[in-house]
Amino acid sequence: MRQSWWKILAIALLLYxxxxxxxxxxxxxxxxxxxxxxxxxxxxxxxxxxLMLVAAVYYSIKYLxxxxxxxxxxxxxxTNAAILFGVLGITxxxxxxxxxxxDYWSGDPKQxxxxxxxxxxxxxxxxxxxxxxTQQRARIGAxxxxxxxxxxxxxxxxxxxxxxxxxxxxxGNPGFNAYDLDSKLRMIFYPAIIGxxxxxTWLATLRVxxxxxxxxxxxxxxxx
Amino acid sequence: xxxxxxxLLLVFSLSALAQEKTPxxxxxxxxxxxxxxxxMRTEGKxxxxxxxxxxxxxxITVYLINTDRKISRLEKNLPA
Numbered sequence: 001m002r003q004s005w006w007k008i009l010a011i012a013l014l015l016y017x018x019x020x021x022x023x024x025x026x027x028x029x030x031x032x033x034x035x036x037x038x039x040x041x042x043x044x045x046x047x048x049x050x051l052m053l054v055a056a057v058y059y060s061i062k063y064l065x066x067x068x069x070x071x072x073x074x075x076x077x078x079t080n081a082a083i084l085f086g087v088l089g090i091t092x093x094x095x096x097x098x099x100x101x102x103d104y105w106s107g108d109p110k111q112x113x114x115x116x117x118x119x120x121x122x123x124x125x126x127x128x129x130x131x132x133x134t135q136q137r138a139r140i141g142a143x144x145x146x147x148x149x150x151x152x153x154x155x156x157x158x159x160x161x162x163x164x165x166x167x168x169x170x171x172g173n174p175g176f177n178a179y180d181l182d183s184k185l186r187m188i189f190y191p192a193i194i195g196x197x198x199x200x201t202w203l204a205t206l207r208v209x210x211x212x213x214x215x216x217x218x219x220x221x222x223x224x
Numbered sequence: 225x226x227x228x229x230x231x232l233l234l235v236f237s238l239s240a241l242a243q244e245k246t247p248x249x250x251x252x253x254x255x256x257x258x259x260x261x262x263x264m265r266t267e268g269k270x271x272x273x274x275x276x277x278x279x280x281x282x283x284i285t286v287y288l289i290n291t292d293r294k295i296s297r298l299e300k301n302l303p304a
Binding site: 022026209216 | 260299
């Protein structure tokens, strides 16, 4: 177990999130009721996704600077884990929306934009799989990844805020956005973000290591 | 590094300025007109739920640790 303190931290933080997230006092707000607790599970998926996408962009840039295929492994696997979180985020969001906004999909700008964002990242995986040359795939993938991130952030953070729908007081939309996060919720929300992100990172690193073993075996097979 | 911190703080403070939100007050914690799962909590059944979720999480965690160890073993058996 070399350098595994952060894995232990991930487990501890998630145990805290799961128990405290269900047991601690929460503000009693109309429409949200007990579902306010989804904050620690649904919203943290998106935060985790974005943090991992930042890591993917970092390794994409690093790949372009060094041409080291190991950076490409990290970029792909961080993106994969981020996509997993994104899919979980959008499905949990739909379930939550059914009971707070009245429908699974109400064509809300935030929902539409996150769906477009996810599709962009699916395209990343398809693009990579359509290229056979390792270095070419890594280079084009890295460039796409950087641009995808640059489009993703305004898509989910800026554009939905420019329209009315999710904004407090508009159209009677009782979205969570109408409320400020209070300090008691933050006490679970922030550790939850770190916990989920570390879990995603753990999953990503496992697959990176598997990829490297695979490559070593492949090289050996080709050289023998 | 200093620049990075400044940018980060700026981002956070700007987002705080941009939102006109309804603050959550102490009164929201004792607002009994909003229906919550109070009966479930007084009966202690919430702990059943927490127990189930924690057991599932523990199982997944053990599986994840085993996979981690398996990969470590593979790495070790693969001389560079």
